[in-house]
Amino acid sequence: MSIDVTTPPTTDTTPAGLTDAPHQYRLTRAEALESESIHLIREVVAEFERPVLLFSGGKDSVVMLHLAAKAFWPAKVPFGVLHVDTGHNFPEVLNYRDRTVEQLGVHLHVARVQDYIDDGRLRERPDGTRNPLQTLPLLDAITGNKFDAVFGGGRRDEEKARAKERVISLRDEFGQWDPRNQRPELWNLYNGRHRPGEHVRAFPLSNWTELDVWSYIAAEGIELPHLYYAHEREVFDRDGMLLAVGEHARPRTDAELASVRTEQVRYRTIGDMSCTGAVLSDASDPAAVVDEVAATRITERGATRADDRLSEAAMEDRKKEGYF
Numbered sequence: 001m002s003i004d005v006t007t008p009p010t011t012d013t014t015p016a017g018l019t020d021a022p023h024q025y026r027l028t029r030a031e032a033l034e035s036e037s038i039h040l041i042r043e044v045v046a047e048f049e050r051p052v053l054l055f056s057g058g059k060d061s062v063v064m065l066h067l068a069a070k071a072f073w074p075a076k077v078p079f080g081v082l083h084v085d086t087g088h089n090f091p092e093v094l095n096y097r098d099r100t101v102e103q104l105g106v107h108l109h110v111a112r113v114q115d116y117i118d119d120g121r122l123r124e125r126p127d128g129t130r131n132p133l134q135t136l137p138l139l140d141a142i143t144g145n146k147f148d149a150v151f152g153g154g155r156r157d158e159e160k161a162r163a164k165e166r167v168i169s170l171r172d173e174f175g176q177w178d179p180r181n182q183r184p185e186l187w188n189l190y191n192g193r194h195r196p197g198e199h200v201r202a203f204p205l206s207n208w209t210e211l212d213v214w215s216y217i218a219a220e221g222i223e224l225p226h227l228y229y230a231h232e233r234e235v236f237d238r239d240g241m242l243l244a245v246g247e248h249a250r251p252r253t254d255a256e257l258a259s260v261r262t263e264q265v266r267y268r269t270i271g272d273m274s275c276t277g278a279v280l281s282d283a284s285d286p287a288a289v290v291d292e293v294a295a296t297r298i299t300e301r302g303a304t305r306a307d308d309r310l311s312e313a314a315m316e317d318r319k320k321e322g323y324f
Contacts, residue, residue: 090225121136170198173197242279266279
């Protein structure tokens with residue numbers, strides 16, 4: 001009688017049996033993170049009636065949608081995606097967004113900041129950025145479409161306010177977040193109960209880091225907008241960042257004008273053209289980006305997002321108002 005040692009025992013409960021389990025049955029960090037995220041996505045779909053996924057074409061939302069596709073394969077993703085379009089987006093990212101949703105066959109909801117400016121519900125900011133103007137269109141889209149769960153790509157390593165978030169985060173009837181009203185999540189048990197008018201934000205990438213995201217992109221061969229990889233772009237200096245010269249970001253002072261030059265850059269995070277800075281880089285593929293990210297000690301938002309520099313608590317203040 002022979003025993004196949006590559007097959008795990010079905011009834012062995014002895015310490016020796018557990019100790020001798022073949023190595024291939026242990027999850028890697030990437031596999032454990034993927035499993036946790038897919039578990040959360042399936043839990044939300046099972047518990048809520050009208051979930052939606054925030055999708056901008058940025059790397060975190062791309063990974064999140066990829067996970068959703070894997071969670072329900074070979075069926076289609078059973079919910080739509082929502083993009084709050086500031087009107088100041090990089091054209092390459094919008095093209096990627098439209099191509100991706102068409103390939104996956106998911107419905108795209110778009111809430112446009114420009115519509116709110118045109119009818120007077122919002123006003124342009126003096127600094128020119130529209131990222132902080134996304135809150136009202138987002139909340140109106142959630143209310144108007146009766147979404148009761150909204151998947152977001154926030155990660156705890158990005159910023160202090162996001163580190164306070166639970167994986168399932170309750171929003172009140174005004175869409176606001178109270179950091180003191182957080183529910184315990186012991187043993188990965190999530191409490192999605194909410195009153196009429198309330199909704200939750202679900203964060204499948206909560207426990208991922210920027211390095212985890214890029215390692216997963218490399219391993220899965222996930223396509224991204226080419227802005228995430230090294231390319232030549234005309235840039236200028238503003239407040240310690242490299243902004244791309246374009247329709248929504250132009251030099252305002254003589255010093256900024258004098259700093260205009262062409263550099264090889266890439267983007268670590270992508271938001272408005274008016275507030276998202278590039279970094280000098282020669283990383284032209286996911287593996288090279290993994291090496292670059294592993295060596296950095298500055299978070300992507302802290303280094304390249306002007307909208308997070310408005311105040312020490314800029315992100316937390318916006319989250320309390322209903323921001324992502």
